[in-house]
Amino acid sequence: MSIVVGPRLTNYMGARRVNFNLLSSIIAKTFDDAYINERVNFLVIHLGQPNPEQIADPGDAIAARKNAVSVVTLGPDGTFVDSANRLLKYKSFPDSFRLEAVHLASGEKITQGNVFIPFYPTARADDAIIQVLVDGTEHWSVRIFKFKKEPEIKNEQKVFE
Secondary structure, three states: OHHHHHHHHHHHHHHHHHHHHHHHHHHHHHHHHHHHOOOOEEEEEEOOOOOHHHOOOOOOOOOOOOOEEEEEEEOOOOOEEEOOOHHHOOEEOOOOEEEEEEEEOOOOEEOOOEEEEEEEOOOEEOOEEEEEEEOOOEEEEEEEEOOEEEEEEEEEOOOOO
16 A cells, blocks of 8 residues: 555655745745845736736736746836746746735735735845645645745644635
């Protein structure tokens, strides 16, 4: 039985770990890239539930993304463009790793659409908590701190409200 269950358990645990490591790495790299290049980067959390009101132009590929993260900057024409840094390229997550909501420092909870979290060249970001639903049953939170490069990841025992 362990021959059958062992590899499946390793794959299950491995996929979750890989997705959290990827999300943490993108957050840390966004922090570094803004500081080193002296520019404002925006970490975009594309929640699993899209918001049709945010997609004004059907050709806007960034706004149309869901269950993913992107890092964007303001282009010369004032529109958002994907970061040129290949380590910060758009990354989508599988349905088993669902980006459910974002809590902002203002107290606002966003449950659909895209959330732009600025990372400033002064080595700070806006505080935020990203809620993630793993395998449809496990609730996790990823907390971004204002002055800390590494996010905090916690397994939540209660259902998010």
